[in-house]
Amino acid sequence: MTAPLVAVAHGSRDPRSAATIHALLDVVRAARPDLDVRVAFLDLSAPRVGDVLSAVHGDGHSAAVVVPLLLGRAFHARVDVPAAVADVERRYPRFRVHVSDVLGPDPRLDGAAWRRLLDEGADPDDPELGVVLAGAGSSHAAANRLVADVADRWQAKAAWAGVVPAFAAAAEPDVPAAIEALRARGARRFAVASWFLAPGLLPDRIIGLAREHATDPLIAAPMADDEGVADLIVHRYAETLTAAPLQLSAAL
Incomplete structure (x- = not known):
């Protein structure tokens, strides 16, 4: 069974933010229809990380791969994401959550922001x-x-x-x-x-x-649902799955 990809965004009170993140993950799903792709938020938006990972566990999965939709390794990447994952693993000791690197730096982000600017x-x-x-x-x-x-x-x-x-x-x-x-x-x-x-x-x-x-x-508009960003999310998932001892039959 392939480990689900759980994309974790910061979250916002602004409904445009969550809608944009969902649109981005729709691009990921279109590119990789074989993957179980789920969306979670650290704060201010639903569903929260713990609830989504609990649902993954409840669906019978033994592992998940969290991909933080963060552009750099600031506080949320260094503190909030690990804390949310640790809480879930305490509740489900046999459930393994592997966390990918954040999205940046990566040329695909540069390209997405550049394209948005030229589009304007x-x-x-x-x-x-x-x-x-x-x-x-x-x-x-x-x-x-x-x-x-x-x-x-x-x-x-x-x-x-x-x-x-x-x-x-x-x-x-x-x-x-x-x-x-x-x-x-x-x-x-x-x-x-x-x-x-x-x-x-x-x-x-x-x-x-x-x-x-x-x-x-x-x-310029935010990078949002740019195909390069979607490709980067899949790449972060794949490199984490390859490195982790999951012993799962993921089609990479």
Whole structure:
């Protein structure tokens, strides 16, 4: 019996967020109809991780693979996901939950965010365009560095006036500071790229600040149900299943 893939997202009070995550997992199911794919949330949305894993156990599975839908290894990846898994394994001592790496860093995420930006009309050959690559922000510096690294890679392959990371909370620069930095580099037009999987409070904060501090900025949609992100989720599942001593007949 193949171990189910349990995709775990952060969760949000904004119903658009959960709907977007469900749409993303529909793309995963379409790509791999042989997999049992389930969705769970850490907080603020249902169903919760413990309830989904309990249901997997109740369906007769001896193991599951959790794929955190997180873009970096910040607090949720280092604390919340392991705690939720440990609680389930305490309740079901013979049930094994294997946790994959988070989604980032990976070129498929870079590609998804890049495509969303170009979909909004950003021209890679426009030397007067300044691009803000906007992420959530974290007290964990390494998670913020991942966003900055993407900005550096984009800068190297485009003729833009600049690409500057910005964060909604917990890290600098914020959006106004990023826009001012881009103006200092000669940007006359602005675009905001989204280092988010789904819409919600923090992406809305980014959008509001961008519109306050720039005239008619291009606003890219979150990565959402991009096929590259779906492929990455399947990849994280497959590499975890291969590495784990599950002894299951998964068709990888």
